[in-house]
Amino acid sequence: MPDKGVILLAYKTRKIDIYNQYVDEETEQMQRSVSKSNFYKIWQEKFPHLKIKQTNSFSKCNTCTKLDAQLQATRDPIERDEIKGLIKAHNYRQMMERKYYYSKRTQAKENKQRYMSIIIDGMDQMKTNLPHFLGRRSNDLDMANLLSTHIQGVINHGLETFTKYLDMNEYAHDSNMVINTILKELHGTSVQMSNFLPPTLYVQADNCFRENKNRYTLGFCELLIWKNIFREVHLSFLFVGHTHEDIDAGFSKIADKLRRNEAGTITRLLSLIPNTRQLRGLYDIKTWLTPYLNPVSHHTKPHHYRFYRNHENRVIAEYKGSHNSHWKQLPSTILKQIPTGIPKILKPQNFHKLNIDGLEKNIDRAKFLFSDQTQFQWWKRFLSYLKDLKADTDEQLKYAKEQARWLLPLLPKQQEGSNSDGSTQPSRIDPELHEMVDKELDEPQVRNNLVFIFIRDIPDTKH
Numbered sequence: 355m356p357d358k359g360v361i362l363l364a365y366k367t368r369k370i371d372i373y374n375q376y377v378d379e380e381t382e383q384m385q386r387s388v389s390k391s392n393f394y395k396i397w398q399e400k401f402p403h404l405k406i407k408q409t410n411s412f413s414k415c416n417t418c419t420k421l422d423a424q425l426q427a428t429r430d431p432i433e434r435d436e437i438k439g440l441i442k443a444h445n446y447r448q449m450m451e452r453k454y455y456y457s458k459r460t461q462a463k464e465n466k467q468r469y470m471s472i473i474i475d476g477m478d479q480m481k482t483n484l485p486h487f488l489g490r491r492s493n494d495l496d497m498a499n500l501l502s503t504h505i506q507g508v509i510n511h512g513l514e515t516f517t518k519y520l521d522m523n524e525y526a527h528d529s530n531m532v533i534n535t536i537l538k539e540l541h542g543t544s545v546q547m548s549n550f551l552p553p554t555l556y557v558q559a560d561n562c563f564r565e566n567k568n569r570y571t572l573g574f575c576e577l578l579i580w581k582n583i584f585r586e587v588h589l590s591f592l593f594v595g596h597t598h599e600d601i602d603a604g605f606s607k608i609a610d611k612l613r614r615n616e617a618g619t620i621t622r623l624l625s626l627i628p629n630t631r632q633l634r635g636l637y638d639i640k641t642w643l644t645p646y647l648n649p650v651s652h653h654t655k656p657h658h659y660r661f662y663r664n665h666e667n668r669v670i671a672e673y674k675g676s677h678n679s680h681w682k683q684l685p686s687t688i689l690k691q692i693p694t695g696i697p698k699i700l701k702p703q704n705f706h707k708l709n710i711d712g713l714e715k716n717i718d719r720a721k722f723l724f725s726d727q728t729q730f731q732w733w734k735r736f737l738s739y740l741k742d743l744k745a746d747t748d749e750q751l752k753y754a755k756e757q758a759r760w761l762l763p764l765l766p767k768q769q770e771g772s773n774s775d776g777s778t779q780p781s782r783i784d785p786e787l788h789e790m791v792d793k794e795l796d797e798p799q800v801r802n803n804l805v806f807i808f809i810r811d812i813p814d815t816k817h
């Protein structure tokens with residue numbers, strides 16, 4: 355599991371900006387603020403787990419970018435106050451979304467028999483390019499011709515596992531990859547829980563709004579209801595540009611490890627990062643679902659979806675824009691009917707993009723940089739295999755079929771009437787949370803930074 359306590363502030367956050375924000379807030383409240391050096395000291399001593407994100411694996415949030423730019427552009431105090439108010443409201447909303455996510459995470463941790471919660475995301479690619487050397491030796495490599503690899507991570511909150519899948523960009527990073535990863539995680543969980551899955555599934559997934567590809571992931575989540583694998587499935591999309599602590603912290607830990615350790619080969623990289631395997635045996639679930647999808651036009655806006663069967667045993671699809679809006683029913687389900695047959699094995703689309711010659715030149719040049727020559731020999735064998743793969747579509751199919759197993763029929767189904775209360779209504783998520791949120795919304799001064807509140811209670815020794 356990633357560091358539990360670590361809280362990450364957005365990439366490129368400056369400590370001085372946080373301090374200035376604190377001073378502004380205190381002044382507004384007619385409170386005296388502590389000195390800058392004291393502020394930093396308190397941060398270091400009392401909040402060692404509050405860190406600034408060192409990598410930028412997410413594009414910045416549009417709203418934040420625009421508000422920041424507006425604030426920089428004006429000196430007018432009234433305008434500035436207005437913008438600051440908007441920033442505060444925006445940050446508050448983001449925090450509430452995170453709390454909503456935390457509440458689902460907590461449910462799964464506290465009651466594994468009833469809830470399963472997972473979060474899926476990809477790691478910033480540059481970190482895991484191979485071969486990976488440390489110090490001066492890395493300067494002798496041609497950085498443009500490395501084998502680029504990518505890590506897709508899944509945290510399972512109930513089981514407290516963080517599974518990582520390594521690929522070399524041979525597959526597109528799209529909803530097919532997300533769905534295949536979810537399926538692998540569901541199967542792994544059912545095996546670990548002795549052929550059992552809890553009735554409710556929460557999925558927090560990467561937000562790939564581009565190309566409107568979400569409908570495949572939505573269709574797949576709904577299919578899990580049609581197939582009685584779950585009674586209720588929630589799919590929530592992460593907000594672009596805002597940190598998602600647990601999985602981000604997990605990826606940061608990998609990046610830290612790579613700052614201290616070399617990974618000459620794929621094998622070495624896999625053994626370096628715990629619970630990591632190669633992403634293999636994918637199915638083309640997108641193409642399989644396509645003929646069964648109802649046309650849905652507004653599926654990119656809402657951040658939350660849920661699927662369940664109502665008292666008439668009909669599958670219901672609902673959505674809401676944010677954590678505190680009401681669920682609204684979609685005019686139709688995502689799927690027209692249950693897809694028949696099984697999807698085809700997904701052939702890796704990107705082997706032709708590999709610059710094997712460039713990589714080979716790089717490896718030859720690096721021959722004596724490897725800590726032992728077996729690594730160099732590994733590359734020689736691997737490069738010749740890659741050449742075969744690139745040239746031969748039959749070889750590619752063979753590659754795609756390796757470790758391929760269609761897992762959906764292997765997943766256990768929910769037992770009829772296994773709900774102790776006999777209802778098939780969806781469980782309600784933490785109703786107290788909604789109350790709490792509403793209450794907080796009524797408060798005129800919203801404080802989203804606990805540090806400020808904490809620091810206010812500490813007398814400034816310098817004054």
Ligand SMILES: [Zn+2]
Pocket residue numbers: 415416417418419444595596
């Ligand atoms: Zn934002």
